[in-house]
Amino acid sequence: MAAPAVIELDNLCKTYGDHRAVDHLTLSIQKGEIFGLLGPNGAGKTTTILMMLGLTEPTSGSVRVCGVDPVRNPIEVKRKVGYLPDDVGFYHHMTGLENLLYTAALNGIPRAEAEKRAWELLEKVKLTDAAHQKTGTYSRGMRQRLGLADVLMKRPDVIILDEPTLGIDPEGVRELLHLIRDLSRHEGITVLLSSHQLHHVQQICDRVGLFVGGRLLAEGNIERLAQQLFLQDAYVIHVVASPLDASLRSKIEAIPGVNKVEQTENGWDVYCQTDVSAAISKTIVESHSSLFHLSRRDFGLDEIYHRYFEGRDVREGE
Amino acid sequence: MRASNEGRWANDVFSYVKRWSERLKAGAPDEKKRARGANSAFSAIVKKELADYLTSWRMIILIALILLTCFGSLYTAMTTIRDALDSSDEAKEIAKGAYLFLKLFTVSDGTLPSFLTFVSFLGPLLGIALGFDAINSERNRGTLSRLMAQPIPRDYVINGKFVAALLLNAALFLSLGLLVTALGILVLGIPPTFEEFARIMCFLLLCLVYIAFWLNLGILFSVVFRQAATSALSSMAVWLFFNLFYSMVVEVVAKPFLQSDAITSVEQAVGRQELVLGLMRLSPSYLFNESTTALLSPDVRTLGIVTVEQTAGAIAGPLPFSQSLLLIWPQATALIAATLICFAIAYGLFMRQEIRASG
Numbered sequence: 001m002a003a004p005a006v007i008e009l010d011n012l013c014k015t016y017g018d019h020r021a022v023d024h025l026t027l028s029i030q031k032g033e034i035f036g037l038l039g040p041n042g043a044g045k046t047t048t049i050l051m052m053l054g055l056t057e058p059t060s061g062s063v064r065v066c067g068v069d070p071v072r073n074p075i076e077v078k079r080k081v082g083y084l085p086d087d088v089g090f091y092h093h094m095t096g097l098e099n100l101l102y103t104a105a106l107n108g109i110p111r112a113e114a115e116k117r118a119w120e121l122l123e124k125v126k127l128t129d130a131a132h133q134k135t136g137t138y139s140r141g142m143r144q145r146l147g148l149a150d151v152l153m154k155r156p157d158v159i160i161l162d163e164p165t166l167g168i169d170p171e172g173v174r175e176l177l178h179l180i181r182d183l184s185r186h187e188g189i190t191v192l193l194s195s196h197q198l199h200h201v202q203q204i205c206d207r208v209g210l211f212v213g214g215r216l217l218a219e220g221n222i223e224r225l226a227q228q229l230f231l232q233d234a235y236v237i238h239v240v241a242s243p244l245d246a247s248l249r250s251k252i253e254a255i256p257g258v259n260k261v262e263q264t265e266n267g268w269d270v271y272c273q274t275d276v277s278a279a280i281s282k283t284i285v286e287s288h289s290s291l292f293h294l295s296r297r298d299f300g301l302d303e304i305y306h307r308y309f310e311g312r313d314v315r316e317g318e
Numbered sequence: 319m320r321a322s323n324e325g326r327w328a329n330d331v332f333s334y335v336k337r338w339s340e341r342l343k344a345g346a347p348d349e350k351k352r353a354r355g356a357n358s359a360f361s362a363i364v365k366k367e368l369a370d371y372l373t374s375w376r377m378i379i380l381i382a383l384i385l386l387t388c389f390g391s392l393y394t395a396m397t398t399i400r401d402a403l404d405s406s407d408e409a410k411e412i413a414k415g416a417y418l419f420l421k422l423f424t425v426s427d428g429t430l431p432s433f434l435t436f437v438s439f440l441g442p443l444l445g446i447a448l449g450f451d452a453i454n455s456e457r458n459r460g461t462l463s464r465l466m467a468q469p470i471p472r473d474y475v476i477n478g479k480f481v482a483a484l485l486l487n488a489a490l491f492l493s494l495g496l497l498v499t500a501l502g503i504l505v506l507g508i509p510p511t512f513e514e515f516a517r518i519m520c521f522l523l524l525c526l527v528y529i530a531f532w533l534n535l536g537i538l539f540s541v542v543f544r545q546a547a548t549s550a551l552s553s554m555a556v557w558l559f560f561n562l563f564y565s566m567v568v569e570v571v572a573k574p575f576l577q578s579d580a581i582t583s584v585e586q587a588v589g590r591q592e593l594v595l596g597l598m599r600l601s602p603s604y605l606f607n608e609s610t611t612a613l614l615s616p617d618v619r620t621l622g623i624v625t626v627e628q629t630a631g632a633i634a635g636p637l638p639f640s641q642s643l644l645l646i647w648p649q650a651t652a653l654i655a656a657t658l659i660c661f662a663i664a665y666g667l668f669m670r671q672e673i674r675a676s677g
Contacts, residue, residue, distance in 0.1 A: 078470075082467070085460065093370070105359065154468075
């Protein structure tokens with residue numbers, strides 16, 4: 001944490017009337033990181049992003065992007081930050097290239113340089129063939145890729161992508177995510193992307209923040225997220241062995257750190273606090289059962305998400 | 319000695335150059351570059367909007383309509399004037415003193431309305447067509463949030479659109495006015511006097527202000543309403559109301575008021591007349607008609623109520639240009655004020671509005 005964070009939010013709040021869209025959000029994102037802001041619709045992701053760009057004023061708290069306060073100096077921030085809104089739009093009657101050149105002109109990039117950069121970027125997002133087509137004829141995936149090129153025109157330090165994968169086919173998503181990761185790795189661009197599509201986020205993000213109801217519930221890499229959210233059952237180990245009898249079960253349950261053992265179709269799921277795979281396998285072998293399969297089930301974000309909300313319903317029910 | 323002097327001199331120059339280059343490298347050029355960048359961003363917006371207007375079918379059709387009707391009315395005006403001129407040589411002499419040239423804009427033979435009527439009718443339409451989807455179309459296409467993410471002040475967007483539309487109008491009406499003048503010279507064979515020319519220029523300027531009012535109303539509605547259709551219909555409704563119904567409503571209300579038995583003195587009657595006139599003048603189209611009439615017909619000596627006693631000593635004759643200007647000063651000021659107010663409201667609302675990609 002020696003380097004100053006590129007994006008720093010401190011106790012950020014935004015209220016619309018009675019509704020609290022963002023509630024004491026504190027977050028910092030380091031240079032070169034890909035951070036995924038994850039949350040259901042209406043969680044306040046877009047509001048947070050707009051506050052980072054100075055397009056909405058926070059009710060309280062502070063934001064700093066690249067060391068600049070977007071409330072006081074939004075133009076300075078927007079010079080360094082590229083923002084791809086969800087459902088990005090282009091001028092229909094202009095071609096893809098013209099749209100990019102217009103953005104360049106708004107950023108004060110000289111014409112010759114802009115043209116060179118536009119072609120470079122069009123090649124990067126594989127739109128060279130469609131450069132002279134009107135954007136009205138573009139498909140959703142093409143628009144999104146053109147949007148990425150558009151964001152990169154100004155050579156930003158940070159790019160903020162709001163739901164970049166929404167409504168694109170799987171192959172398109174794969175390409176887009178690959179592109180984003182490339183940018184982050186090779187050009188050192190910090191990426192903040194918001195999504196509610198978990199497996200997309202999971203594929204490329206270094207860190208993820210789970211954002212629900214205006215509050216950041218947990219942040220970290222996927223593993224830490226699981227630990228934060230499910231303090232007890234952070235690991236699930238799947239065991240297939242034979243025979244699986246009651247005495248073995250009680251032995252496994254006796255291993256420190258194991259919380260419970262559940263019967264599944266073809267084996268057991270062992271819920272535990274720490275990774276006790278070795279101890280389990282040892283126990284099984286020592287009790288002369290034959291071990292066929294033992295694996296730690298990695299939590300996908302999907303599962304984390306699902307388990308969290310499942311758990312919350314129960315907790316709220318109580 | 320000399321050598322060392324030269325050496326010192328060279329040293330001085332060197333240090334100067336060094337200091338200057340350092341200063342150039344430091345802050346100043348960066349600032350300058352940035353300012354130039356901001357300027358070029360604004361001109362980029364204006365350029366793009368202007369190109370959009372010029373290539374959109376809506377504008378092409380409207381401009382064609384305006385050109386067609388204006389030249390149609392011009393043709394009838396010319397034939398009328400030429401017939402009158404040809405009838406006798408005396409008429410020609412009289413014509414020179416009678417601001418004949420201005421008649422081009424106001425005369426009609428009854429088949430087609432005059433140039434002035436057409437402009438006062440179609441001008442607002444042009445203004446509305448230029449403005450009604452300025453902001454909400456950007457919002458609906460999802461380009462507004464992209465635009466807002468660029469390093470430009472937010473007001474560049476609305477200012478740029480306004481300036482582009484105004485430039486288009488200015489170019490259109492200036493060229494139209496000059497074309498009419500040129501055609502008038504060609505066909506009638508009488509050049510306009512300087513005063514006539516000045517009156518025509520002022521008339522065009524007034525047209526511009528009037529259209530700018532409707533343009534700003536359109537922009538205002540485009541900020542307020544999310545749907546372009548709603549904003550178009552509302553601006554048309556306002557335009558129809560002021561152009562057609564407002565005067566009717568005022569007349570209906572004024573009739574019993576003016577012919578009431580309660581009026582006992584002349585002062586009272588004049589007072590009531592003036593009140594009604596004041597009501598009428600709340601309408602921008604009435605203001606426009608009053609002021610353009612006064613500008614283009616120098617015979618109009620007053621825009622208010624005059625009693626017979628007041629006109630008793632007056633000699634019927636055209637007003638000089640400066641007096642005509644003085645006559646319409648309040649009207650012109652009110653029009654400009656209305657235009658600015660509309661723009662100010664639109665500007666204020668736009669600056670406060672939440673920028674969302676959708677919704």
